[in-house]
Amino acid sequence: MRLLPFALALAPLFPPLALLAPLFLGHLRRLSPWALGLLGVYALSVLLPALGAPEPLAFPLALGRVLYVLGLVGAGVALYAGASSPTQALKPLGYGLFLLYITAFVATYLTFGDQAVQQRLMHPFHSPVGLGFMGAMGVLLAVYLRYPWPFRLLLGLLGGAVLLLSASRGGMLALLVGGAGGLLFRGRGLWALGLAGLVLFAASTLDTPISERFFQAHLSGREGLWLRAYEVYQAHPWTGVGPYVLGDYLKGTLFGECFLFPLLEARGLTCPDWLRPLGGLWSFAHNHLLQALGESGVGGA
Incomplete structure (x- = not known):
């Protein structure tokens, strides 16, 4: 358990570490009966539709998702048990x-050079949208947790810069919701909202196509993914097609049959032939409700 905080720190840099989550399933026994019951309802909502899904791998993949999600909850329980307070955990x-932000800046500059200011901020293992959410998370952590003040200031400013340069509207929405929620529990929510306003003001003053994304309502082609996911749901309304399988039905709608992270694609790296059949595993409908409906039908959503 001593290595768990270290693993949490490295998780943004090395996302595959999350696959170790099932190792923490045993910590779920610390939870109250009602919490365990709620997790049981979640597990059934994923497993039962998969039994009737048309794809043969639906149930094994559903079982893997349940173990993964419950393991993440167990890791959270273990962190809480080993810390003096929830915020400390x-x-x-x-x-x-912080390390993720630095590597994103370096990787984007090494890829695009002086043209980096015209590109969305990227990372080898994260999309610009994901970076935007993690930028918002850094701002919220800096606002609500008591880090040493120099690091706290740096984390908040870098998180805001990542949010600005990734041009993630979803990340901005997350920051606004997190700040507004903080007003109900902690007065520091005003700081988060203030930094969100500062990011939007900076975006309005920058004359670049990237910063203009914050004020545009276009869907960037996602409507095609939404329509295709809805068509899959209509064909299998009660069971969906199974967790992680919906991507096979979405392939070729917005991107190719198989694509890597944008930064890797920008460096000329493409899916090798052996990986192409698995390209649908990480294709996403860019809409959580439609994703859930397409994967598990009405019951699983």
Whole structure:
């Protein structure tokens, strides 16, 4: 358990570490009966539709998802048990996000050089949308947790810069919701909202196509993914097609049959032939409700 905070810090840099989550299933026994019951309802909502899904791998993949999600909950329980307070348990994540921000800036510059200012901020293992959410998370951690003040200031400013340069509207929405929620529980929510306003003001003053995304309502082609996911749901309304399988039905709608992270694609790296059949595993409908409906039908959504 001593290595768990260290793993939490490294998780943003090395996402595959999350696959170790099932190792923490045993910590779920610390939860109250009603919490375990709620997790049981979740597990059934994923497993039962998969039994009737048309894809043969639907149930094994559903079982894998349940073990993964419950393991993440168990890891959270273990972190809480080993820390003096809930906020203390999350502190290592801020240090990992700081390293993530630095590597994103370096990787984007090494890929695009002087043209980096015209590109959305990228990372070898994260999309610009994901970076935007993690930028918002860094701001919220800096606002709500008591880091040493120099690091706290740096984390908040870098998180805001990542959010601005990734041009993630979803990340901005997350920051606004997190700040507004903080007003109900902690007065520091005003700081988060203030930084969100500062990011939007900076975006309005920058004359670049990237910063203009914050004020545009276009869907960037996602409507095609939404329509295709809805068509899959209509064909299998009660069971969906199974977790991680919906991507096979979405392939070729917006991107190719198989694509890597944008930064890797920008460096000329493409899916090798052996990986192409698995390209649908990480294709996403860019809409959580439609994703859930397409994967598990009405019951699983």
